[in-house]
Amino acid sequence: MIEAQALSKRYGGTIAVDALSFAVRPGQVTGFLGPNGAGKSTTMRMIVGLDRPTAGTATVNGRPYRAHPDPLRQVGALLDARSVHRGRTARAHLLALARTHGIPATRVEEVLGLVGLESVAHRRAGGFSLGMGQRLGIAAALLGDPAVVILDEPVNGLDPDGVLWIRNLLKDLAADGRTVLVSSHLMSEMAVTAEHLVIVGRGRLLADTTVTDLIARVGVGTAVVRSPDAAALRDALTATGAVVTGVEPGLLHVADATAERIGDVARAAGIALHELTPRRASLEEAYMELTKSEVEYR
Numbered sequence: 001m002i003e004a005q006a007l008s009k010r011y012g013g014t015i016a017v018d019a020l021s022f023a024v025r026p027g028q029v030t031g032f033l034g035p036n037g038a039g040k041s042t043t044m045r046m047i048v049g050l051d052r053p054t055a056g057t058a059t060v061n062g063r064p065y066r067a068h069p070d071p072l073r074q075v076g077a078l079l080d081a082r083s084v085h086r087g088r089t090a091r092a093h094l095l096a097l098a099r100t101h102g103i104p105a106t107r108v109e110e111v112l113g114l115v116g117l118e119s120v121a122h123r124r125a126g127g128f129s130l131g132m133g134q135r136l137g138i139a140a141a142l143l144g145d146p147a148v149v150i151l152d153e154p155v156n157g158l159d160p161d162g163v164l165w166i167r168n169l170l171k172d173l174a175a176d177g178r179t180v181l182v183s184s185h186l187m188s189e190m191a192v193t194a195e196h197l198v199i200v201g202r203g204r205l206l207a208d209t210t211v212t213d214l215i216a217r218v219g220v221g222t223a224v225v226r227s228p229d230a231a232a233l234r235d236a237l238t239a240t241g242a243v244v245t246g247v248e249p250g251l252l253h254v255a256d257a258t259a260e261r262i263g264d265v266a267r268a269a270g271i272a273l274h275e276l277t278p279r280r281a282s283l284e285e286a287y288m289e290l291t292k293s294e295v296e297y298r
């Protein structure tokens, strides 16, 4: 469990994080979203004790990160995959980390296997591709078998195989009962990976909700309707307040009306329907709606 209570961070005149309160619960993947500069990385850095809050608190499993005698066993984080000693081999990097945290060397081999780096473990990390570097960063985060895992933009720049791998890994970690907080700008990916979302804009909390609820909040979505009598259907729907937009012959796009209502209106008017396909808003649309006034052009 991660808890932020009125967490704030100011850098000179910039308020990066502004009285942010939220809780990230175990057993599900929580997406941490927000426009560029919204304060996501700063919040994650405060959670793992790399930045000191100006005010408020961040705790992991009930204590501030620094108050844990064995922090690597409590929380594993990937904040910057480039923060690896480039001259060291992947195995040596992990062994050095393990040694300083009282973690047995056998665990290094386990995490190398878990992230699929066994065959390149003897190579220097400096020569790794972006995807291999991300995998090494994740191996380091998982080294202490932590109950809480925090990943900042783990799919950045990865190929489709890498993206799928991270998606499955995050879901597996959550299914194990871990707390998983992951930031990303890829809404389509978050839509299929995260169940819960914490969304920030200009350092403030905009939403702390499920993916399903956020999408429901932006409205009833739209529907595609096909009818041999589209013109009459258009008039009947418009009369009930639905918004009917541009069409091919026989095809209508209808907003602000549920599929049930469209079907009822057609039936009442004696109009046949050959297709009625509801289209829910995407997470991307819901996110854009929520954050449209919060974008920090920088």
Ligand SMILES: Nc1ncnc2c1ncn2[C@@H]1O[C@H](COP(=O)(O)OP(=O)(O)OP(=O)(O)O)[C@@H](O)[C@H]1O
Residues within 6 Å of the ligand: 011, 014, 015, 016, 034, 035, 036, 037, 038, 039, 040, 041, 042, 043
């Ligand atoms: N060390 C620092 N010194 C001064 N300002 C900083 C520092 N770190 C972050 N900031 C500022 O704090 C704000 C929040 O930045 P942060 O990197 O946390 O946002 P973010 O949501 O992670 O953005 P992105 O999606 O672009 O990674 C920004 O205005 C940024 O310029």
